[in-house]
Amino acid sequence: xxxxxFTLLVAAGSFAAGFVGSLTGLGGGVIIVPMxxxxxxxxxxxxxxxxxxxxxxxxxxxxxxxxxxxxxxxxIGMFLxxxxxxxxxxxxxxxxxxxxxxxxxxxxxxxxxxxxxxxRPRKEHIETRQADPLATRLKLNGMYPSLSGKKKYFVxxxxxxxxxxxxxxxxxxxxxxxxxxxxxxxxxxxxxIPFKVSATTSNFMIGVTAAASAGIYLSRGYVDPGLSMPxxxxxLSGSMTGAxxxxxxxxxxxxxxxxxxxxxxxxxxxxxxxxxxx
Amino acid sequence: MEEQQxxxxxxxxxxxxxxxxxSGVIIAAAIxxxxxxxxxxxxxxxxxxxxxxxxxxxxxxxxxxxxxQAFTMHHEGVMQLGIVFxxxxxxxxxxxxxxxxxxxxxxxxxxxxxxxxxxxxFSLFGGH
Numbered sequence: 001x002x003x004x005x006f007t008l009l010v011a012a013g014s015f016a017a018g019f020v021g022s023l024t025g026l027g028g029g030v031i032i033v034p035m036x037x038x039x040x041x042x043x044x045x046x047x048x049x050x051x052x053x054x055x056x057x058x059x060x061x062x063x064x065x066x067x068x069x070x071x072x073x074x075x076i077g078m079f080l081x082x083x084x085x086x087x088x089x090x091x092x093x094x095x096x097x098x099x100x101x102x103x104x105x106x107x108x109x110x111x112x113x114x115x116x117x118x119x120r121p122r123k124e125h126i127e128t129r130q131a132d133p134l135a136t137r138l139k140l141n142g143m144y145p146s147l148s149g150k151k152k153y154f155v156x157x158x159x160x161x162x163x164x165x166x167x168x169x170x171x172x173x174x175x176x177x178x179x180x181x182x183x184x185x186x187x188x189x190x191x192x193i194p195f196k197v198s199a200t201t202s203n204f205m206i207g208v209t210a211a212a213s214a215g216i217y218l219s220r221g222y223v224d225p226g227l228s229m230p231x232x233x234x235x236l237s238g239s240m241t242g243a244x245x246x247x248x249x250x251x252x253x254x255x256x257x258x259x260x261x262x263x264x265x266x267x268x269x270x271x272x273x274x275x276x277x278x
Numbered sequence: 279m280e281e282q283q284x285x286x287x288x289x290x291x292x293x294x295x296x297x298x299x300x301s302g303v304i305i306a307a308a309i310x311x312x313x314x315x316x317x318x319x320x321x322x323x324x325x326x327x328x329x330x331x332x333x334x335x336x337x338x339x340x341x342x343x344x345x346x347q348a349f350t351m352h353h354e355g356v357m358q359l360g361i362v363f364x365x366x367x368x369x370x371x372x373x374x375x376x377x378x379x380x381x382x383x384x385x386x387x388x389x390x391x392x393x394x395x396x397x398x399x400f401s402l403f404g405g406h
Contacts, residue, residue, distance in 0.1 A: 003323070004322030007314075042328040056367070057303055057307070060364070060371075061299070074375070078375060078390055081372075082390060085397040088401075089400075207367070207368035208369075208371065208394065211365050211366075211401070211402075212398055213401070215400075215401030218362070219339045219340060221332075223334065223361060224328065224334060229310050229357050232361070232364070233314070
């Protein structure tokens, strides 16, 4: 295989990852690293670098679409970005300290969690009880459009959500993923922010979080332009194509298939991580 | 009423930011694509070298080196410049938010946003 064939295959795989990622709302980042390491034999540090670059591209590329819907809460996003960006720098430093086998194993565990996350049913809950006083002081409470007009929501458990966001940032920086699933948990499950607000705000945060580790990746030589080029262009065009034909009612089976694929990749990553195959 | 106006302000800021990010990504992708085509034309027939980690050469790790490489039309430098441009889009969004919060006279969020911006600046220019 020469560079031209390699580049075209990686671009095609990345296109598929971006396409499915945007249809399922999970982002393609989570399957780029397993694809590059398991199928193409790329060193995990180069794979993480290329994946992170593609994460920034999809997050920034999708931002204007999300803004139009009016769900994202810029104050929640900015406040939590303090936690995610500090975490992202910690994670990026850890890449240089931990062995590739350990990184692969952690990656596999996060994939397992993502498989569960994509398959579980989504319930919309709105917190109408009185807010956390801290949330009120920080001006985090907001409103969002619903079928029955604008609805108010209140934010709870601010310190807990801030802590989980630090963890989400660390995982993003360590694994070169967007970590959207963990950010949504922080907002949706811990802080009781409505799911749609959590999901769109988390997309906003992903790019900024990834940029905080990208600087460190760049200066440590993890970002190879020849590898990042097909990954970035593939994921970006795939996710834009996916966003164009978004039909949510038909994505249920796709989410299940995607969950199965992620589960299989997770097992393989953990196995290879333990046996030293990565 | 006051709350309503504030929300509208937020929305238009976000709209501008959304478009800013989108244009940034398109420009970055175009630079990467141009460098990529050049790279494939010249080196497409060589074997790939990503299986063993060596780390990138020093001139592709730092902004000044990347700019130098890109302006001498070195293929990897051009692609890396596109990637740097891409990394800069969320940083620009944060910088834009600083201005937006100053205009809204929201002191607390101006400080929060400046904290995020300093973290990003440290990551990009800290020299690790």
